[in-house]
Amino acid sequence: QVQLVESGGGLVQPGGSLRLSCAASGNVFSINNMGWYRQAPGKERELVASITVGGTINYANSLKGRFTISRDNAKNMVYLQMNSLKSDDTAVYYCYGYISSSGLGPPTRYWGQGTQVTVSS
Numbered sequence: 001q002v003q004l005v006e007s008g009g010g011l012v013q014p015g016g017s018l019r020l021s022c023a024a025s026g027n028v029f030s031i032n033n034m035g036w037y038r039q040a041p042g043k044e045r046e047l048v049a050s051i052t053v054g055g056t057i058n059y060a061n062s063l064k065g066r067f068t069i070s071r072d073n074a075k076n077m078v079y080l081q082m083n084s085l086k087s088d089d090t091a092v093y094y095c096y097g098y099i100s101s102s103g104l105g106p107p108t109r110y111w112g113q114g115t116q117v118t119v120s121s
Contacts, residue, residue, distance in 0.1 A: 009115030022095030032098040038091035
C-alpha cells in the first residue's frame with residue numbers, strides 16, 4: 001500500500017558521481033524524516049544521511065562534503081547526490097521514510113528495495 005522506489009544506482013569509476021532518487025507512493029498522507037542507509041557486503045547497514053520535513057540534515061561524518069541529501073515534499077521524493085565516489089562507497093543504498101497513511105496515529109518506517117552502487121575501474 002505504501003511503497004518506496006529507488007532509482008539511479010549503477011556502476012561508476014572512482015571519482016565519478018551518481019544521483020539516487022527515491023519516490024514514495026501509495027497511501028501516503030504525510031512523510032516525516034527521510035534518508036538513506038547503505039550496506040556493503042558482509043557489513044551492517046549504516047546511516048548515510050537524513051533529512052527532516054523541515055529540511056534539517058544530518059550526514060555521516062566520513063561522507064560530509066561529498067554527499068548531498070535533499071527532498072521535494074510536494075513530490076514525496078528524497079535524493080542523494082554522490083560525488084567523488086570511492087571504491088569504499090560500493091554498497092546497496094536504501095532509502096527510508098517515516099510515513100503516515102492518515103492524519104491520526106504515528107508514522108511507520110518504510111524502506112526502499114535498495115539500489116546497487118558499484119564504484120570500480
